[in-house]
Amino acid sequence: MSQRRQMAFLVLAGCVAGALAHFADPSGSTAALVLLAAALVLGELLVLRLENGTAVPLSYAVLLVLATFPAPRYAAAVAGAELISAVLRFSDRESGWRTQVMVERIVVAAATIAVYDGLRTLTHHDETVAAVLFSLGAAAVSQLPVDLAVRWILRLRPSFSPRTRLAWLAIASSGMLMAIGYRGVDGRGQVGLWGPLLFSTPLLAAWYAFERLDSATTAYLQTIESLAMAPEFGGIVPPGHSQRVKALATAMAASLGVSAADTADLEMAALLHHLGQVTIDEPDDLTSPTPPSEVAAVTSAMLREIKPLAAAGDIVAGDPADPRRRVAVQVLRVASDYDDLTARDGNDEYVAIETLRGAPGYVYDPKVLNALERVVGSAQ
């Protein structure tokens, strides 16, 4: 079932279940609980995508609304919603991943109600705006560290990038507003389900913006990658060279503590460092290939003309006089030469690293070679 169909089905099923609940319990809040549980499942399908391929679900905002119910009903709604989400995710990926995600969601849900109920008790269920906002805010804020901790333990790639923080902030503030609209304070400002319904719209706008950003970023990176394939299709470099160099260079940069922005430039440089070669006239004598320095000069001149790739052009140019790019230049050189020694010349890792180490001192920085050894060692 496509995601759109799943969502349409969920909205329909949620409304039917809500209507049934209303008949079963006309005066109580069971119908609202059922509808919010359906919203929780919807929120599992709609996620704010982050740079590292992970995501924060909008359902965390719905948890804050549900937290205003008594704990047993909260637990029932969360359990039901997680069960349905697990079924919907069934076709998705391997079972290990599904279980991990479920554990993550349940732990965050438990933390949310624990913090909210705990603080409500501590403030003696004080019905003032400040006390209610404080309890809701603390419950919302507690979700982030709990989620990060669970992700860290389960090796689900925790992210604390600026974009991640904005995603959490959007979910937390919307969740607080949705909850306060639903429950009101001391009988004032209570608008029932209209609160979560209408106050979710800015969050949905944020979701839309995150989606657009994610698909634009994907298209951008894929365009670069397809350009990177040109020298490989042209038979100038072995197949997969640019992707392998990119992966190796990224890992080495992480090991050397290079900043995220510089690593992004390094990735572009790694993907495109042979591109200029396709524009150079092929020599008639194939035994004398174009010297690497000329390839680097042509490629970097091309990249420097394109504003977002200018920094990558500097790295490809390999100018050691630029202290800011010195490490990136070295990483690219080592990663590319290592790939040539292994993939093109058929050496094993040990021989390749020894060959690089045996080169005269000014060619390769020993620190960068150590990083290579660490990365290659940990991959084995």
Next chain:
Amino acid sequence: MSETPTGLKVFGAAMFVAAAAAASFFAISDSSPKPGVVLLFVALVLFSELRAVEIEHLVVSPGWMIVMAAIVVFRPEGAPSGPVIVAMIAGIHWPHFRARAWDLIALNSGIWGLAALAAAASYSAFSPAFVAHFPQALLAPALATIANVLVLVLLLGIGFVIRTRASFVSIVQGFVPMTLQFISFALLGFLLGRLDLALGPAVLLLIIVPIVIAREMLMAFVKVKESHDETVQLLIRALEQKDPYTAGHAERVAVYASYIAEELDFMPARAERLRFAALMHDIGKLVVPNQLLNKPGKLTEEEFARVRVHEGVSVQMLSHIDFLRPIALHAHSDTMRFNPDDLNHPIEPYIIMVADAYDAMTSTRSYRKALPQEVAFAELRDKSGQQFHPACAQALIVAIQKRNEVHGKGHEHESHFEDAPEVGLGSAGLGDLLPDEKSNT
């Protein structure tokens, strides 16, 4: 910024004076709004409006939401000048401010103030009957929004007529999609106003946060899109370095493709995808050696096969890009011919094929000079239904004639390839469609 007509300047000044006069009048006759509350709302407007994002001609603007909240909040005070002041600030289009276009600022600000006054009057008239219960309570803000939009459309419409001399009806039609956005923002603003009255202004801040974050992400999106656009230039420059004869070819094919897309009523997102595909359609040429691309005269069979490899490579490289894959997978221009029975074939590759062929015919290549436009049109018509998709060929001819554009012999942008033969052989450039060339290769 283009010069504002005098009539519009006068009209704008009149609107501004009218709104300011209304605000002052109500402040004196009824009661003046509490300065602290006005300041809070002005701060909210500034915070959410200063970094307005425009994507695909749709301005995402929560200004009206805050004006609606102000209408709700100021109503019990009996101070209609409050929302008028807030709306006059919300109406400012900040790029105008940066350009110091005071006449346009006065126009927009005045019109927004008057529209808010109409909305506040409507809300005062209808709200007592409706505020008690949801969802009936939502009627009052919906009616207020309609009052607001009516005044806005009327006055902005007059402004547009003065400026562009277009018909009023066509201008009103342009505002229709905006109304929906306005109503949804009005409901939010209404609810916010109610919560503010009941619980205090802290709730207002909570809603601004996701809106500002959505904007930040949209701005990041616009930036990535710009980077993407610029990166495609990298490809185009690389191709031009390899083959100077094709300078400007990719851009022209993209323009022709967009003409066809417009004739065929493509949605903006689809047209954008087509534009990228058109700009990148020759990506596979990157793997063809320069000597072959620029060889004057006929290619040997072996060389020709090598050149043709680039089409398969183009498909492979474009397939790597998710949003182009549906187009790329169907683009085998060496074997592709129009087939009316193949209903699953997307039309985009046919569009690019027609655009590519037309540009190839109307520009000078290493092996021959540009052909006259009539010859190119005749070729498109001749092969329509066999080689070319008839709708695409027809659309391109209509679109070019509509624009009174002339391409081809004697009308080229670059005329520095003097040494190309009048008619020659060779097939390095695709789409060279003279019948005798085809039969010779």
